[in-house]
Amino acid sequence: GQSLEQPSEVTAVEGAIVQINCTYQTSGFYGLSWYQQHDGGAPTFLSYNGLDGLEETGRFSSFLSRSDSYGYLLLQELQMKDSASYFCAVNNNQGGKLIFGQGTELSVKP
Amino acid sequence: EPEVTQTPSHQVTQMGQEVILRCVPISNHLYFYWYRQILGQKVEFLVSFYNNEISEKSEIFDDQFSVERPDGSNFTLKIRSTKLEDSAMYFCASYPGPSTDTQYFGPGTRLTVL
Numbered sequence: 001g002q003s004l005e006q007p008s009e010v011t012a013v014e015g016a017i018v019q020i021n022c023t024y025q026t027s028g029f030y031g032l033s034w035y036q037q038h039d040g041g042a043p044t045f046l047s048y049n050g051l052d053g054l055e056e057t058g059r060f061s062s063f064l065s066r067s068d069s070y071g072y073l074l075l076q077e078l079q080m081k082d083s084a085s086y087f088c089a090v091n092n093n094q095g096g097k098l099i100f101g102q103g104t105e106l107s108v109k110p
Numbered sequence: 111e112p113e114v115t116q117t118p119s120h121q122v123t124q125m126g127q128e129v130i131l132r133c134v135p136i137s138n139h140l141y142f143y144w145y146r147q148i149l150g151q152k153v154e155f156l157v158s159f160y161n162n163e164i165s166e167k168s169e170i171f172d173d174q175f176s177v178e179r180p181d182g183s184n185f186t187l188k189i190r191s192t193k194l195e196d197s198a199m200y201f202c203a204s205y206p207g208p209s210t211d212t213q214y215f216g217p218g219t220r221l222t223v224l
Contacts, residue, residue: 031211040199042215043153050211087153095141095205097155097166098213 002026004088004101011107012078020073020104022088030091032064032071033098037085046086047073075106083108112136114216116202122222123192131187131219133202141205142185143213144177146170146198153201159185192223 004024012018022032031050035043049055049064049071061074075082085105089098115134123129135142144156157167157177164177176188185204189196202216 033211033213035215040147040149040218040220042201042217045212045214048211089153091211094208094211095158095160095165097143097158097168098145098153098203099155100153102152 002090002099004090004099006086006088006101006104008102009105009107011109013109014078014080016078017074017076018078018106020075020086020088020106022071022073022101024069024071024088024090024101026090026092026099028092029066029069030093030096032062033089033091034060034062034073035087035089035100037087037103039084043087078108080108080110082106114202114204114214116200116216116219118219119217120220120222122224125194125223126191129189129192129221131189131200131202131221133185133187133216134183135185135202135204136206136214137183138206139204139214140207141165141213142179143203143205144187145201145203145215147201147218148198156187189221192221194223197221197223 006022034046047062064071085103087103088101117132142159147153158165199218201218203213205213
C-alpha cells in the first residue's frame with residue numbers, strides 16, 4: 001500500500017518556529033508537495049521538493065531526503081493566520097495523482 | 111492570477127439522484143483531476159484526465175462516476191446515483207505540464223446527500 005505519516009496536531013506560539021514531519025511509503029516517487037488548508041477550503045500549494053535538500057519560500061521552507069523517505073515543512077515567524085491544516089502529498093510521476101497524508105492541524109497561540 | 115473555479119459551491123441532493131459538479135480549470139493547463147475530502151479526513155484522489163481521456167482512476171471511482179470535458183473550458187464530474195457516503199467536499203485541480211510541479215486546486219463543491 002501507499003501511506004504518508006505526519007503528526008495529527010501541533011501547537012506553537014506566535015513568532016516561534018515549527019517543523020512538521022512527513023514520512024512516506026509509496027510504490028514510486030517523483031516529488032513531495034506541501035499544501036495548506038483553512039477550515040475545509042481549497043488546498044493551497046506551499047512548497048515542492050523533487051530533489052534532496054532544502055527549498056525556501058519566504059517564511060516557509062521544505063526539506064526532502066529521498067534515501068530516508070522523509071521530508072518536513074518548516075514555518076518560521078509564526079502568525080495567527082498560519083493556524084490551519086498542513087498536508088504533505090506525494091506524486092509518483094509528473095502530472096500524476098497526489099497521494100495525501102492525513103494532515104497536521106497547526107494551532108498558533110498568542 | 112488565473113484560478114480554478116467550481117460550481118456550485120454547495121449541492122444538496124436526495125439519495126439516488128444524479129449530480130453534475132462543474133469545474134473550469136486554468137486555461138492552457140493540460141492535466142485535470144478530481145479529488146474528494148470527507149469531513150475531517152484527508153484529501154483522496156478520484157480521477158485524472160489528460161489528452162481527452164482518463165489517465166488514472168482510484169478504487170473510489172466506480173461505475174457511478176464519470177468525467178467529461180465537453181468543450182475547451184469545462185471539466186465535469188457526474189455521479190449517476192448518489193449514496194449517503196458520497197457526501198464530501200469535491201475539489202477539482204489542474205496542472206499545466208512540465209513547466210512546474212504544482213497542482214492548482216479549486217474552491218470545492220460541498221455535496222450533501224440526504
